[in-house]
Amino acid sequence: xxxxxxxxxxxxxxxxxxxxxxxxxxxxxxxxxxxxxxxxxxxxxxxxxxxxxxxxxxxxxxxxxxxxxxxxxxxxxxxxxxxxxxxxxxxxxxxxxxxxxxxxxxxxxxxxxxxxxxxxxxxxxxxxxxxxxxxxxxxxxxxxxxxxxxxxxxxxxxxxxxxxxxxxxxxxxxxxxxxxxxxxxxxxxxxxxxxxxxxxxx
Amino acid sequence: xxxxxxxxxxxxxxxxxxxxxxxxxxxxxxxxxxxxxxxxxxxxxxxxxxxxxxxxxxxxxxxxxxxxxxxxxxxxxxxxxxxxxxxxxxxxxxxxxxxxxxxxxxxxxxxxxxxxxxxxxxxxxxxxxxxxxxxxxxxxxxxxxxxxxxxxxxxxxxxxxxxxxxxxxxxxxxxxxxxxxxxxxxxxxxxxxxxxxxxxxxxxxxxxxxxxxxxxxxxxxxxxxxxxxxxxxxxxxxxxxxxxxxxxxxxxxxxxxxxxxxxxxxxxxxxxxxxxxxxxxxxxxxxxxxxxxxxxxxxxxxxxxxxxxxxxxxxxxxxxxxxxxxxxxxxxxxxxxxxxxxxxxxxxxxxxxxxxxxxxxxxxxxxxxxxxxxxxxxxxxxxxxxxxxxxxxxx
Amino acid sequence: xxxxxxxxxxxxxxxxxxxxxxxxxxxxxxxxxxxxxxxxxxxxxxxxxxxxxxxxxxxxxxxxxxxxxxxxxxxxxxxxxxxxxxxxxxxxxxxxxxxxxxxxxxxxxxxxxxxxxxxxxxxxxxxxxxxxxxxxxxxxxxxxxxxxxxxxxxxxxxxxxxxxxxxxxxxxxxxxxxxxxxxxxxxxxxxxxxxxxxxxxxxxxxxxxxxxxxxxxxxxxxxxxxxxxxxxxxxxxxxxxxxxxxxxxxxxxxxxxxxxxxxxx
Numbered sequence: 001x002x003x004x005x006x007x008x009x010x011x012x013x014x015x016x017x018x019x020x021x022x023x024x025x026x027x028x029x030x031x032x033x034x035x036x037x038x039x040x041x042x043x044x045x046x047x048x049x050x051x052x053x054x055x056x057x058x059x060x061x062x063x064x065x066x067x068x069x070x071x072x073x074x075x076x077x078x079x080x081x082x083x084x085x086x087x088x089x090x091x092x093x094x095x096x097x098x099x100x101x102x103x104x105x106x107x108x109x110x111x112x113x114x115x116x117x118x119x120x121x122x123x124x125x126x127x128x129x130x131x132x133x134x135x136x137x138x139x140x141x142x143x144x145x146x147x148x149x150x151x152x153x154x155x156x157x158x159x160x161x162x163x164x165x166x167x168x169x170x171x172x173x174x175x176x177x178x179x180x181x182x183x184x185x186x187x188x189x190x191x192x193x194x195x196x197x198x199x200x201x202x
Numbered sequence: 203x204x205x206x207x208x209x210x211x212x213x214x215x216x217x218x219x220x221x222x223x224x225x226x227x228x229x230x231x232x233x234x235x236x237x238x239x240x241x242x243x244x245x246x247x248x249x250x251x252x253x254x255x256x257x258x259x260x261x262x263x264x265x266x267x268x269x270x271x272x273x274x275x276x277x278x279x280x281x282x283x284x285x286x287x288x289x290x291x292x293x294x295x296x297x298x299x300x301x302x303x304x305x306x307x308x309x310x311x312x313x314x315x316x317x318x319x320x321x322x323x324x325x326x327x328x329x330x331x332x333x334x335x336x337x338x339x340x341x342x343x344x345x346x347x348x349x350x351x352x353x354x355x356x357x358x359x360x361x362x363x364x365x366x367x368x369x370x371x372x373x374x375x376x377x378x379x380x381x382x383x384x385x386x387x388x389x390x391x392x393x394x395x396x397x398x399x400x401x402x403x404x405x406x407x408x409x410x411x412x413x414x415x416x417x418x419x420x421x422x423x424x425x426x427x428x429x430x431x432x433x434x435x436x437x438x439x440x441x442x443x444x445x446x447x448x449x450x451x452x453x454x455x456x457x458x459x460x461x462x463x464x465x466x467x468x469x470x471x472x473x474x475x476x477x478x479x480x481x482x483x484x485x486x487x488x489x490x491x492x493x494x495x496x497x498x499x500x501x502x503x504x505x506x507x508x509x510x511x512x513x514x515x516x517x518x519x520x521x522x523x524x525x526x527x528x529x530x531x532x533x534x535x536x537x538x539x540x541x542x543x544x545x546x547x548x549x550x551x552x553x554x555x556x557x558x559x560x561x562x563x564x565x566x567x568x569x570x571x572x573x574x575x576x577x578x579x580x581x582x583x584x585x586x587x588x589x590x591x592x593x594x595x596x597x
Numbered sequence: 598x599x600x601x602x603x604x605x606x607x608x609x610x611x612x613x614x615x616x617x618x619x620x621x622x623x624x625x626x627x628x629x630x631x632x633x634x635x636x637x638x639x640x641x642x643x644x645x646x647x648x649x650x651x652x653x654x655x656x657x658x659x660x661x662x663x664x665x666x667x668x669x670x671x672x673x674x675x676x677x678x679x680x681x682x683x684x685x686x687x688x689x690x691x692x693x694x695x696x697x698x699x700x701x702x703x704x705x706x707x708x709x710x711x712x713x714x715x716x717x718x719x720x721x722x723x724x725x726x727x728x729x730x731x732x733x734x735x736x737x738x739x740x741x742x743x744x745x746x747x748x749x750x751x752x753x754x755x756x757x758x759x760x761x762x763x764x765x766x767x768x769x770x771x772x773x774x775x776x777x778x779x780x781x782x783x784x785x786x787x788x789x790x791x792x793x794x795x796x797x798x799x800x801x802x803x804x805x806x807x808x809x810x811x812x813x814x815x816x817x818x819x820x821x822x823x824x825x826x827x828x829x830x831x832x833x834x835x836x837x838x839x840x841x842x843x844x845x846x847x848x849x850x851x852x853x854x855x856x857x858x859x860x861x862x
Binding site (some may be wrong): 023041042044046048049053054057059060061063064065086088090092093096097109115118119120122123124125126127128131154184 | 606621655659660662663664665666670673674690691693703709711712717720725728729730731749750751753755759765766780795798799800803804805808811813814815816
């Protein structure tokens, strides 16, 4: 049998083979040779570019700034904070990310609630033993922590010197009310906040 | 949620659609194995279902990628799988293996059905003629020499098809088996377990379909064929049971760090679908029924048929439960080994029960179209003669 | 030798077919498999010719107070969804009782701290032997199980060993989420692509510490270059006993823990 007739005989196989070839070329070769238009990139034709992608990640905007920049405007608080026990805590840890504040003057968080301090200082059995913790329910008579403690330079276990000046101390009963550090005797004549200053001067 | 799970584990990432995906590819591989048993291994008793099994495999293969694509976060990027695959990923195999297998199956179906297609093209009119002559690629050569060549290629394709089908489903098992982060998945037995359960589900599906379609056609059943199918089904089911049992038994015996959570998983979280559906209802009960149908000589063939169909249907449910237990079960368990998340598939939605049901019905619809276009039941067309393994295409 | 037309087509076709298959796979072989980003070997000790950063992250469990500021800062800095099931970093609380029971929780991934009453009621009457917090984040493993599994090569290691996800390439199959032993990855519900800790790649490449390190009030998180002998991480690694999570899995994590207790995973 010569090749010519055999070829005619298996024409169906030749056509099937050609079809297969066409499918493979269209499926695997064309997309690799064809320049990919940008709009197709999100439809499976995205070229792999990990170096470029790493650059994209690297160029994302930062939101938490380097805290040393805070000193430029807030020398007073910064100077106090810098020397305090809280100097391990970055400004933005409590005040939130600063980039928007720097760029657009967006206001920062100033949270003076007991819960805000309690996030770190409320007593928990899971915290490291040496870490300063208080039982919020028993400590400070529900007053805002900042009325006694300066968050930028906190002091532990130091009540004002006795006798202390009244200047700067507006809420007498925080310490001297019931449940305070040094409550006034229960038979003390006047109990109201307003009346303290009428007898106790300076 | 019970116990502790990592916060990011609250959402179960591979949902119902991913559970039915291995079920579908398993049915593909199983149906193909039946046709290969006839075409390659010369098991003549499978002749009545050999051509039908090829169409079944094709119908399910065409639907297989759908649940995957729907499940993707970015389905519009699905082509990336083909165009820039990362070849060290077990999952990237999907693109190549599925495509290669589809081409192979299409070629085999075409060659097996070509004599019919040519006859329809010659005998029909109008649009039908156009469809069939396009399917015949315009060549009407069905001379004995041409068919002999075709038959040799069919056997070759079947031969290649066996490892290809094994690969198609074995790699699905490997996708799970090679995840060291998940102790319920991580076992080298996984691909083999998937393969044997694939064979089980494929044979069971063919048995059910063959009986149903034959009854619908009001034709007579080939009891020899049914008997053979039931025997092979029982054999593969026993193998699957052994492997699946072995896997858990060795976990129990080794009692590694992860055993405690796996124990809770199988006896508590997925006890119903695992011990109940997969083992009791889907494996042990069908084995008893199949055994009874084969051993009890007094049973009428009709009764045996009903018993076999019942067993096969139970097995199909059992294998679906097995896919669920692997895919969903493995994710219920936290990788912290300290707790479980929970998952109930929604009824509606992308990954809901409705979607899954539609996806599972789709292959049957395709199969109906195929059997309408090229009925696999014609007895007068001489099917290829089964021969020994090792035939090479040579003029 | 005469070659018939059929033979010619047959031979030519076979070769062409082979060529197509090889050609079509080749670019991905080059890019996906053999590139240093994809399968990165552990780098040997720094040599003078091989400069560049070699980052390490240290978590000191003994110092952590469980305030959750790191979790919050991470979400704000990186625009991570605020819902508790999407986290690049989170804080776990371990409670070990006198009965050797190990209880773990991470309410809202720790973003609000652990002081609210509902978080503590269950522990009130327990006989606690010890308790501590364990901050978690991506370990940026030297042998990352999440990278090779990506079917499209969308996740990779940079030259410095930071594991990133190419959001424009990720198809959202979540195989990497399954492969990560630490639960460090999640699907971003807005973009439908996988997201994870980048060690604040945009900060560390500008010489700033990751946001979680910046805001940690007690120095429980430390980040730095192992190739700089004066860096804080180098000093800690020299002076302290450090461990990694799930060492038996063999990922060669680059997040080290100081004060790591048996049973933490």
